[in-house]
Amino acid sequence: MRRLFGSVRAKAALGATAVVAVALVATGIAVLLVLRSNLTGQTDLRAEIAAQNVASQVALDVPYDKLHLPDSDENPVQVVTEHGRLRAASDDLDAVTGTATTAVRPASSTPDHDHGDDHGDDHGDDDHDNDHNDTGHSDNDDPPRGEVSHDHAHFSSGTATVDGDTADYRFAAVEVTNGDDDTLIVYVGAPLTTEQSAVSTVRSAMLIGLPVLLLVVAGVTWLVTRRALRPVEGIRREMAAITASQDLARRVPEPGSHDEVARLARTTNETLTALEKSVDRQRRFVADASHELRSPIASLRTQLEVGAAHPELLDVDGAVADTVRLQQLAADLLLLARLDAGERPGAARIDLGELVREEVSRRHAGRVPVTVQAVGGLEVDGSRGQLARVIGNLLDNAQRHARSGVEVSVRERNGRLVAEVADDGPGVPPGQRERIFERFVRLDDARTRDEGGAGLGLAIARDVAHRHGGTLTVGDGSVFALDLPAPRSQDSPQARSAPA
Template identity: 45%
Template structure:
């Protein structure tokens, strides 16, 4: 059975967006300080809590006293009702001495059969009766005293009974003056106390917030004084171990890194300017000679200087991209195949290069950038090697990372210089000549590329048995490996463009 759903009532119909009722927004203080906002918020919260607690207290007190009065009145009304049914009703009903209470028996035709002394000769005090099925009912009324004056509050209970004249109602009332007095007393005590308590809360919150924010203000004022030319200043660290102290330490660590970065940037700019000055000066000299004496122009020297400036500019651009956090596109790359291709395209160098690869060494890397690393390491080795350069690939047995090592038998690098040689524009004493020593950026670029790939590049003594007899230096590149390496000798491109090779373990070749 199918049918359409019943339509929604008109009052639930969707109103246009611009006609929907909007809830009132709480006031905001966008320009107020944290101290002011905290103080105002604390005062408002305490004020709401105090008003709610006071209201609840008054209600509990009043309700408790009213229940007690009602219970007393019902007990007396039931006793008088029983006396009325049994025919023992007296004309004057007695109440406890000194107690402000009411007693009255009224027939359904409003005749008063009996009453207490304070209601003698008066008309019926009330006319309500219990509802059908109930034996009693209670209400709060006000009755004026006989001697005149303001009406007094009573909790009046009506109980149905039967008299000799027919059905009747017994009204018994107990004074609520005690309840009103207690309520007024509580109000009188609380009304002056609430503002005083709110003022105390505001003062304490203002003082404690100011004390808590004092270190923050000190940090702000100190940071405001720090400029790019004065990064040596540090923010004060409070003695406490709270969030502000952690913020201070974090900010000081950030300033340390910022100062280190600015120092490196200044040094880099100064070194780059210094390195570019000489080839540019040489180019200017060649141009001036060519203008003055065209027949004396030496093309090869001019081209060499142009290539040198171009290479230096390319190195600076690559370093800038690496510093900017450029992430290379990575593929599964066979390091042995990369070494073979790199050695095949390089022109013969001064020193013979031996290749010793291990099967299946595959890393997640960018082919162009990893080829740049190998070129830089080989250029460095060609400048320093005496008679032998060895390139090896292997898999680290501990963590399975891919390892590429370039070893030369040149002068060993002192342990104190093994990190310094990776700094930009750094050349050791024996390679200070720019004709033989390069620009001093090759190793820095190689390490930055390794770091961008999640790997490391370190310098150290060569491994025994690599043909260097313990002399020279070995540059070791470690990269994250691919979990599943293609089989050595796989047909086709394989993963990441790996070419097929003969499955020989530890293949060795020379270039």
């Protein structure tokens, strides 16, 4: 179970479901609120229209018991004075809340200024005319009329019991004055049954549909994610098989799509290719190093065994030469190991021309003379020992292959420092110009000339150049060019020429 819910498919399905659930719940709440608001507004409008109708009758001084009231089930009515005294109500109204008074039957009239007291129980056309004459109006005047308030009606929520059935209502309150200038408030309710039914229906539909929709979203997300991640599972299985078999020649399957998974597969295969080359290179390095170490060790052992048995036959010079060769080879292997481990060069400021002249001066006893043309003051940042090793390896290589002389130059070119070592030897064939920088690689001609050489000098020189942000290449005429970045703009002193 933990593995199932820890998978990417499960996380994607749960995440998508959670997002959709939040969105649907928020949308559902908003829909319900808007629906309820709209339906309540329609209910208020119906109640206001009915209240305006009753208020118009009151304004015309229609007697309270003669008011034409709407059906009690649809619109329960109360006519109340501004002091909260009930003057008229629907006949079937048994109880009411949410209005100015809970009374449902008008109180007995008393002589006052209220509209109902002026007319008593004997309301009729004649009495109505006489009452108005008593107020000062002549028989020829128009009957007095009140006024319905033009302000917006006020609304409230409450309940009403009509014929024993209780329901929720929205009440509209409209203010009106009658002909006697008495202020009354007409309350008319409209049932909320339709609104409640519609909201309940929508809410029920959402409660039923939401889980179903979430299940659909979770299922579709699960299936889509599973299909999308199927190539990833294939990559994982193949990588596990490669790890178990240690066969770096195998490759993971690459899907035909052009999405991120396909790019992951291609990158994985590229990584496997680079890893395979690195492992093969390391294996060859170990094999070649073992072979190169075996020769001087075996020679040294033989000489020592002969010397132990026959001291007069001990070749001391040969033993020393084999020991020096073994020491140099061990130093080369140690330097290559440090370079492969990513050792960063130092940050010393070095005069490249001066460094070249120092290395040339150490080789006065060389087979052929060396001529130096170096511009002074050209400095580089790096390890003095490693750069001296590069210059020294290039000089040794040139002196081994030169016929009559070697030329070394140091100059600035295009904002970079270039040290070139050229000899007048046969040169390097174009097809071998990259191969000679591989480790333990020696051309056939070099093998005849270079006794004791292990084929590591040029490989070390190129690796050191790369570690210093430069390059080492070979061109026509056996010209080896070391290109290094300049730390800052250099001056251009006069070139110097000195034979060695």
